[in-house]
Amino acid sequence: xxxxxxxxxxxxxxxxxxxxxxxxxxxxxxxxxxxxxxxxxxxxxxxxxxxxxxxxxxxxxxxxxxxxxxxxxxxxxxxxxxxxxxxxxxxxxxxxxxxxxxxxxxxxxx
Amino acid sequence: xxxxxxxxxxxxxxxxxxxxxxxxxxxxxxxxxxxxxxxxxxxxxxxxxxxxxxxxxxxxxxxxxxxxxxxxxxxxxxxxxxxxxxxxxxxxxxxxxxxxxxxxxxxxxxxxxxxxxxxxxxxxxxxxxxxxxxxxxxxxxxxxxxxxxxxxxxxxxxxxxxxxxxxxxxxxxxxxxxxxxxxxxxxxxxxxxxxxxxxxxxxxxxxxxxxxxxxxxxxxxxxxxxxxxxxxxxxxxxxxxxxxxxxxxxxxxxxxxxxxxxxxxxxxxxxxxxxxxxxxxxxxxxxxxxxxxxxxxxxxxxxxxxxxxxxxxxxxxxxxxxxxxxxxxxxxxxxxxxxxxxxxxxxxxxxxxxxxxxxxxxxxxxxxxxxxxxxxxxxxxxxxxxxxxxxxxxxxxxxxxxxxxxxxxxxxxxxxxxxxxxxxxxxxxxxxxxxxxxxxxxxxxxxxxxxxxxxxxxxxxxxxxxxxxxxxxxxxxxxxxxxxxxxxxxxxxxxxxxxxxxxxxxxxxxxxxxxxxxxxxxxxxxxxxxxxxxxxxxxxxxxxx
Numbered sequence: 001x002x003x004x005x006x007x008x009x010x011x012x013x014x015x016x017x018x019x020x021x022x023x024x025x026x027x028x029x030x031x032x033x034x035x036x037x038x039x040x041x042x043x044x045x046x047x048x049x050x051x052x053x054x055x056x057x058x059x060x061x062x063x064x065x066x067x068x069x070x071x072x073x074x075x076x077x078x079x080x081x082x083x084x085x086x087x088x089x090x091x092x093x094x095x096x097x098x099x100x101x102x103x104x105x106x107x108x109x110x
Numbered sequence: 111x112x113x114x115x116x117x118x119x120x121x122x123x124x125x126x127x128x129x130x131x132x133x134x135x136x137x138x139x140x141x142x143x144x145x146x147x148x149x150x151x152x153x154x155x156x157x158x159x160x161x162x163x164x165x166x167x168x169x170x171x172x173x174x175x176x177x178x179x180x181x182x183x184x185x186x187x188x189x190x191x192x193x194x195x196x197x198x199x200x201x202x203x204x205x206x207x208x209x210x211x212x213x214x215x216x217x218x219x220x221x222x223x224x225x226x227x228x229x230x231x232x233x234x235x236x237x238x239x240x241x242x243x244x245x246x247x248x249x250x251x252x253x254x255x256x257x258x259x260x261x262x263x264x265x266x267x268x269x270x271x272x273x274x275x276x277x278x279x280x281x282x283x284x285x286x287x288x289x290x291x292x293x294x295x296x297x298x299x300x301x302x303x304x305x306x307x308x309x310x311x312x313x314x315x316x317x318x319x320x321x322x323x324x325x326x327x328x329x330x331x332x333x334x335x336x337x338x339x340x341x342x343x344x345x346x347x348x349x350x351x352x353x354x355x356x357x358x359x360x361x362x363x364x365x366x367x368x369x370x371x372x373x374x375x376x377x378x379x380x381x382x383x384x385x386x387x388x389x390x391x392x393x394x395x396x397x398x399x400x401x402x403x404x405x406x407x408x409x410x411x412x413x414x415x416x417x418x419x420x421x422x423x424x425x426x427x428x429x430x431x432x433x434x435x436x437x438x439x440x441x442x443x444x445x446x447x448x449x450x451x452x453x454x455x456x457x458x459x460x461x462x463x464x465x466x467x468x469x470x471x472x473x474x475x476x477x478x479x480x481x482x483x484x485x486x487x488x489x490x491x492x493x494x495x496x497x498x499x500x501x502x503x504x505x506x507x508x509x510x511x512x513x514x515x516x517x518x519x520x521x522x523x524x525x526x527x528x529x530x531x532x533x534x535x536x537x538x539x540x541x542x543x544x545x546x547x548x549x550x551x552x553x554x555x556x557x558x559x560x561x562x563x564x565x566x567x568x569x570x571x572x573x574x575x576x577x578x579x580x581x582x583x584x585x586x587x588x589x590x591x592x593x594x595x596x597x598x599x600x601x602x603x604x605x606x607x608x609x610x611x612x613x614x615x616x617x618x619x620x621x622x623x624x625x626x627x628x629x630x631x632x633x634x635x636x637x638x639x640x641x642x643x644x645x646x647x648x649x650x651x652x653x654x655x
């Protein structure tokens with residue numbers, strides 16, 4: 001997991017059916033700018049990562065199954081290094097190189 | 111009653127064959143009628159049997175009436191009655207009588223002989239032991255939903271010897287339940303799930319007091335239904351019921367074991383654990399803390415639509431039973447100390463991932479939670495009055511109504527179009543006079559399809575970008591479905607799916623892609639999809655849902 005200081009390499013995982021929106025692949029390793037916009041000095045946050053995922057990784061046009069009103073839609077848990085993102089500052093969390101970000105859609109079947 | 115029915119059957123069967131003058135048609139008709147009548151009789155008998163088995167008093171129920179401590183030749187018993195300090199004697203008596211349920215035979219041991227034998231393998235484990243078993247025996251568990259989660263959960267809890275188990279469900283057993291809902295059986299298809307489950311559970315362990323709750327849990331009934339129980343298992347399958355159950359558990363201070371499953375994935379959480387009062391931040395989070403807003407209804411997939419692998423939902427149900435046993439048997443280290451609870455986690459199970467399980471740390475109670483914080487708006491009054499509308503809170507999917515009537519054709523009319531001779535030309539319809547596009551997923555298309563249909567899965571169509579008017583359409587290659595449909599510009603396109611919803615979306619999309627040649631080619635869908643096709647035209651078409 002080495003990357004230039006301008007870029008971050010993170011592991012992104014999808015579970016609970018969200019992988020269907022991302023080429024049916026559960027685990028993705030992605031590299032994205034460490035600052036957003038990349039020319040700025042503003043660190044890339046989870047909010048930026050989510051937009052990046054929509055623009056660069058999602059092939060399915062049904063964006064609203066992942067994002068609603070500019071953030072991850074209700075019913076999706078975001079876990080940063082295996083902890084609920086509420087413990088880490090939610091979408092303002094600044095992504096670190098090597099982070100593991102998991103998006104879990106809640107299931108309702110029983 | 112049963113004897114009478116047997117006679118009836120013998121009589122009527124012999125009648126069918128004893129009239130040689132009867133024509134063959136009449137015999138067939140008469141036999142059909144009799145089979146139908148006996149089938150209904152049989153169903154009635156099954157119901158009666160289930161009821162009788164359910165009402166049967168568990169063994170030992172009668173002996174318990176005369177439950178006294180008998181002096182015997184036992185030297186210890188002699189000492190107890192004749193020469194031992196009274197307070198010690200009382201203590202021993204209390205220890206001996208406390209664990210005895212209503213229907214245990216007189217016994218000088220805390221459990222009956224049957225119970226020692228039955229639970230021996232778990233009794234010898236330090237995690238359970240005698241005290242754990244007695245805690246289970248004094249505990250009552252409510253399982254809401256007697257389906258894929260509820261069946262295995264109930265089986266293990268009844269097997270482990272909980273004192274009372276309540277079951278809530280409003281559905282009847284269907285064939286499509288049997289691959290995963292292990293308490294039900296082929297013979298009990300059509301019976302209520304609660305009754306069917308009780309028949310199995312009763313025969314598994316007659317020591318458990320089983321309580322049926324027929325019908326759906328509603329805001330008006332939730333509090334009175336849940337009140338008598340110590341712990342609740344949410345084994346339901348809709349967001350609305352999950353919020354209702356969680357709110358009720360918070361209001362009543364009950365821990366909640368919540369699980370769900372779909373396709374190859376499962377999730378498990380123990381909520382409101384420990385179940386402290388609203389506003390106490392040391393209590394465990396509730397469902398609303400984790401999911402303050404319900405998911406958009408169009409993102410909610412049911413097992414009927416998405417599919418479910420039996421052992422996946424079974425695993426989750428078994429884990430619910432395990433968590434319930436852990437909560438019920440956990441010991442306080444001393445009199446004054448609260449039992450130690452694990453920090454809240456979400457367990458994620460993915461059957462085809464490696465590793466299959468992972469555990470995620472969850473947040474604590476949300477300081478502004480609508481149910482469990484000091485600012486809670488969910489109150490018993492609001493719940494009882496029915497002013498909380500959970501179905502509305504979670505929303506409903508509006509029926510898909512994208513197309514105008516002239517863009518749709520009924521299954522009957524489509525069948526005519528396929529088979530009828532043209533009244534003007536006298537020609538049989540050519541098989542390739544039109545294109546029938548089936549937009550179900552490939553795996554469903556391979557199960558069964560209408561002869562001559564081609565499969566273009568919904569996801570492929572909806573995921574296909576609409577070309578900008580300025581740019582030329584960038585279509586990957588000539589074999590692509592868009593090309594294939596373009597190459598036959600004269601043939602009308604009929605779109606079919608399972609129910610007639612996705613097909614409407616696809617018709618819209620095909621027109622947006624310009625495949626209707628500015629209205630020159632007809633593109634429309636079959637109303638009601640393959641379900642209507644099966645009901646109206648081809649009753650042999652497999653019913654896999």
